[in-house]
Amino acid sequence: MLHPYVQQALDAISSRPIENVFLVACGGSSALMYPSKYWLDREAKTIYSDLYSSNEFIHRNPATLGAKSLVILCSHSGNTPETAEAAKFARSKGALTVSLTHEPSSPLAEASEHVITYSYGPDAPAFETNYSIMYQLVTGLLYVKEENAKFHRFIQSLQSLQTVYDRAKSQFMDQAKAFGEANKDENIIYTIASGANFGVAYSFAICILMEMQWIHSHAIHAGEYFHGPFEILDKNVPVIQLLGLDETRPLEERVQTFNQQYGEKLITLDAKEFDLSEIADDLRGYIAPLVLNYVLRQFANELADARNHPLSTRRYMWKVAY
Amino acid sequence: MLHPYVQQALDAISSRPIENVFLVACGGSSALMYPSKYWLDREAKTIYSDLYSSNEFIHRNPATLGAKSLVILCSHSGNTPETAEAAKFARSKGALTVSLTHEPSSPLAEASEHVITYSYGPDAPAFETNYSIMYQLVTGLLYVKEENAKFHRFIQSLQSLQTVYDRAKSQFMDQAKAFGEANKDENIIYTIASGANFGVAYSFAICILMEMQWIHSHAIHAGEYFHGPFEILDKNVPVIQLLGLDETRPLEERVQTFNQQYGEKLITLDAKEFDLSEIADDLRGYIAPLVLNYVLRQFANELADARNHPLSTRRYMWKVAY
Structure with a gap:
């Protein structure tokens, strides 16, 4: 039911402890993560989250970024230099990186451990587009880590x-x-x-x-x-x-x-x-x-x-x- | 050396476990907490933080708000209804509340467990004004909880x-x-x-x-x-x-x-x-x-x-x- 790349990312996530999530992107790609931050704030009992513009994230250099962190990044073209750099930075700190992009062969995709390619354009099925993929990922995160009871209904809703x-x-x-x-x-x-x-x-x-x-x-x-x-x-x-x-x-x-x-x-x-x-x-x-x-x-x-x-x-x- | 009310708040803080901090205020009082969020992000190793406009905080109702939370609030007049309400809301969740205000007898002050009255106006010593008090509190927090090594120098700097x-x-x-x-x-x-x-x-x-x-x-x-x-x-x-x-x-x-x-x-x-x-x-x-x-x-x-x-x-x- 889930997008197969989301499932792969969730498999990787479930095999390691996650204490916090950073949502990292620029401009419109950052804006589409705001609903996910709202979801995480309201639902996550054991996982903290923060949302930062990519270059702010790198230079701010949060002290809690480390091996128990999940960093979710997004760039439509995968070419946003700050976001690709943020993925490298996060990996250098030992964090797990999952990126959303429309371009599977792009600097961001290459810099990230897990890549979820989303669909785009007038004919793209809504379930496979960026906002939906973000929700699949963060509701899936709370399902695999906290058995969040809303997950299955959330995915069903996204399918409509x-x-x-x-x-x-x-x-x-x-x-x-x-x-x-x-x-x-x-x-x-x-x-x-x-x-x-x-x-x-x-x-x-x-x-x-x-x-x-x-x-x-x-x-x-x-x-x-x-x-x-x-x-x-x-x-x-x-x-x-x-x-x-x-x-x-x-x-x-x-x-x-x-x-x-x-x-x-x-x-x-x-x-x-x-x-x-x-x-x-x-x-x-x-x-x-x-x-x-x-x-x-x-x-x-x-x-x-x-x-x-x-x-x-x-x-x-x-x-x-x- | 510390403002005496800050010291009292830190005494209360040190006697209980703190996992996360919410910085809660509106408008200019919220803006003056941004540097503290930057400090916490860069320096706090075990304490997570979030910053919210007061009414957003109440309605968002973060799942991690509870007995291990510290909620720092600020309203100059102490009359901001959303912020006073946020203090009540935080206390109802079991959180520890510390408020900054210029008015010691105000709805916010009454709603909060600990109140720090700051100075204001052309003759107010800078060390006792709002930005400085915020820093005394959050650098003190990391000192009592994590023995942050920058604390004493930070306070010395604020005195200048x-x-x-x-x-x-x-x-x-x-x-x-x-x-x-x-x-x-x-x-x-x-x-x-x-x-x-x-x-x-x-x-x-x-x-x-x-x-x-x-x-x-x-x-x-x-x-x-x-x-x-x-x-x-x-x-x-x-x-x-x-x-x-x-x-x-x-x-x-x-x-x-x-x-x-x-x-x-x-x-x-x-x-x-x-x-x-x-x-x-x-x-x-x-x-x-x-x-x-x-x-x-x-x-x-x-x-x-x-x-x-x-x-x-x-x-x-x-x-x-x-």
Whole structure:
């Protein structure tokens, strides 16, 4: 049932003691690990976890990194130099390294003990894509180490992800188009979320808006909003509000309630509107960010079309030395 | 030598097993804990740590929170409802709670087992202020639990903080004034840092710029910069670049080198320019963020003056329901 490479990694994991996990990647690959950190925090009884941008991880050099550590890394191309270097660094400390990438023959794949190649693109089955593979790995980790009772249902839920994605995509087509049209002239758009959903807000801010659309942005944590950021809000400030289904939803709802009173340019994406029939009730909070992310990709496509600024346009990335 | 309330908290800490530490606060009070997280990551061999915004901590409900946990909380007024609630929540799980506040009779103080009142204001001795108290507590923690060899030198260094602050303040007076004048008409200013300095960049972005000046902002992690955010840079985008003295300085320098080539509105604050004679060589990376923060407060004052927008002006905070 599991992706075969995930199974191989879990076999390796079960044969050695694991005290802590480091989730290590950059940018969008890091953002897709945030739901896994949320899962580990809520469910792991004996295993500690931390999430770091690859080069921060290397230079920070955590004292607990060692032979009882599992380091999970991710780079889509496998070419991210900092992440490949982080894998080498982790191995030099005796840690077990498992990497996710789309490219099985890449620097990251070569630097890691275990490599899980994920599928990508419009025809890739959702079960085999990056977010799903991450969850298979970290729910599997807690199954082999702590006999976590949610594991089998989690995998079953992930197997319905494609159905859920397809339905959500057609459901939000019109909203995505309206979003693109309404926001094509904005020069700043904030995103707000908490809990398992924060990584989705983060990647939309830094990868879609800043990187691919050259629109100023900042992913604000809903729990931090009223301790500074909210003073920026007025009727001209666009905010994308994510409402998930996890335990932190009250934080997101509180922001939404405030913004409905003092803001005007509010774009709300509420996971309660998704049909998640195939997903186990108590796992919907974990799956919601994946669907939010999938739907937001449509929002990005429509924004790019309305602005006549393709998502593939870059001025520095892959073009100049940095 | 230690602040007496810190000593009392350490006495309580030493009498029970501690497996993990949660650093829990909101906004600026959370930001001032980031250097402590950096310290714990680099130095703690047996104690794990996590840092969460107060309400995220409560709703996330980490599975490892329990009788072997130490929860350190902070709220300046002690009135932050989420933080007082987090203290109650932590105690209900059996954790040991230690709170930092300026107000000894406040909801947070009442909710916590141990309270450390810190000094505040222009005449407060630096050793007794919030950043210093946090460091006394977490370096003390590693001393009583792991006999950390840097502890005594760390405390000695903190005792020279006032001297360092005073010198830095007069040294950067002119630069602060020039910053205020040059940036008074900007509507967005980014901040960038990594490692022990990231919290300083974060609090300047959300507390000074967004909250107190209504200027759009976003603290970008230097290690994430080239994985999305840097595409936003052009000659019209102002960036405050912090350069610290810790092990992650190469990340900050890499951003600086790039920005010097493609940007024009660069404001650089380099801790190498500070005179840190009284601070032990191997602890300067930990102390630098405190000095960066102190100097940046002068920058904030000058910006507020140049914009005729006092730092105390609010439209929502303490004024409307939220």
